[in-house]
Amino acid sequence: ILARYSTETKQKIDEMVKSDDVVIFMKGTADQPMCGFSKAVVDILNMHGVQFKSFNVLSDEEIRSGIKEYSNWPTIPQIFFKGEFIGGCDILLEMHRGGELIDELSKIGIKS
Amino acid sequence: MPVLQSHVENKLKENLNPIFLKVEDFSDGCGFKYNVFVVSKDFEGKGLLQRQRLVNEILKEEMSEIHALTQKCVTPEQWEKMVAENPNLSNENQVEKPNDSTKKCEFHQH
Numbered sequence: 001i002l003a004r005y006s007t008e009t010k011q012k013i014d015e016m017v018k019s020d021d022v023v024i025f026m027k028g029t030a031d032q033p034m035c036g037f038s039k040a041v042v043d044i045l046n047m048h049g050v051q052f053k054s055f056n057v058l059s060d061e062e063i064r065s066g067i068k069e070y071s072n073w074p075t076i077p078q079i080f081f082k083g084e085f086i087g088g089c090d091i092l093l094e095m096h097r098g099g100e101l102i103d104e105l106s107k108i109g110i111k112s
Numbered sequence: 113m114p115v116l117q118s119h120v121e122n123k124l125k126e127n128l129n130p131i132f133l134k135v136e137d138f139s140d141g142c143g144f145k146y147n148v149f150v151v152s153k154d155f156e157g158k159g160l161l162q163r164q165r166l167v168n169e170i171l172k173e174e175m176s177e178i179h180a181l182t183q184k185c186v187t188p189e190q191w192e193k194m195v196a197e198n199p200n201l202s203n204e205n206q207v208e209k210p211n212d213s214t215k216k217c218e219f220h221q222h
Contacts (some may be wrong), residue, residue, distance in 0.1 A: 005165050039182070040169055076174045090161045 009066040016063075017070075020084040021108050022052035025067050026077040030054045037089040038077045044096045048105065048112035082108050114143025114173045125172075127170045128152040132190055132202065145180040151191040160185070 028034030030042050059084035070084040079086040095101040105112050121135045132151040139145035155163045163185035
């Protein structure tokens with residue numbers, strides 16, 4: 001996996017995570033998630049009325065392994081706010097439950 | 113290769129000194145999907161991301177085999193509050209799932 005992670009991939013991911021305020025890397029698409037964890041993330045963001053960009057890691061093996069190296073996080077989905085890694089499904093869910101998600105979103109100028 | 117539940121438990125016990133630990137296999141005994149609930153002092157002063165990073169690091173080798181891992185990492189203080197609200201929590205025994213070999217494991221690579 002390490003060998004696949006080139007400077008080029010890193011640069012590509014860097015641009016991807018900064019392409020929008022909220023970016024998620026998931027399995028499947030926002031309309032058709034292919035995994036329950038990815039679906040949960042989409043549902044939470046939709047619940048808060050957040051506009052986000054999603055990338056389907058199943059469509060790109062290089063990005064799929066690269067994103068894990070980039071964020072040093074072993075699983076998908078992955079959530080980024082303003083280019084900063086926030087966490088996976090558990091973390092977003094806990095932030096949603098605890099109400100911190102609203103604060104975090106307002107920090108990046110999103111009213112939910 | 114499936115990862116044994118006891119292996120996951122032991123590794124977390126050794127590294128985190130948890131005051132409460134619950135590891136659940138939700139792949140019907142296949143050893144590929146785990147829910148982990150850990151209460152440890154080591155989480156004090158750490159955010160959600162840092163806590164989970166700690167667990168990921170401990171299970172680094174195993175993660176290449178495990179397809180799904182959910183985590184809930186709380187401090188003893190948070191745990192006390194949780195138990196105060198729901199006293200059954202600490203008595204809850206791990207549910208032993210029947211090992212039904214006819215059930216096919218859904219392949220869920222991360």
